[in-house]
Amino acid sequence: MSYKFTEDHEWVLLEGEVATIGISDYAQGQLGDVVYVEVPTIGDEITKGDELAVVESVKAASEVYSPVSGEIIDVNSELEGAPTKVNEDAMDSGWFAKIKVSNSSDLDDLMDEAAYKAFLQGLDE
Structure with missing residues (x-):
């Protein structure tokens, strides 16, 4: 079980046939202090590449795109009252x-973690 990443800085953790999705630590750092998160609706069908969530920070609003297709079976409703969880722990409790x-x-x-780290190094050059 390992994280996979998109070039848009979403992460996926697949357990069986359930994918947990969030944004990478790099992405939350680029956004700055997150002030609002709009999560999707349980039961909705989503297609890979569709907008999954919206994250608003003090700097900007950003869409989070789904790296997989399927049915939304759970959402992190804690983010509505505590959007800073994305900044505090983007790779765990800040999931969407x-x-x-x-x-x-x-x-x-x-990308796997090694490929994603190499991708990020390319962005800094």
Whole structure:
């Protein structure tokens, strides 16, 4: 079980056929202090690449895109009252949604942690 990443800085942790999705530590650092998070609705179907959530910070509003297709089976409703969880622990308690994945091959084009770190180094150059 390991994290996979998109070039838009979303992360996915797949457990069985359930993918937990959030934004990377790098992304929350770029956003600055998160002041609002809009999570999706449980039961909605989502397609890879569709808007999954909206994150607003003191700097900007940013869309979070779903790296997988499937049904939203859980959302992190704690973020509505405590959006700073995204800043405090983006890779764990700051998750946005859990999706029952309809096609596990959606993860095939995502980066593992080593590839994502190399990708981030390329951004800093």
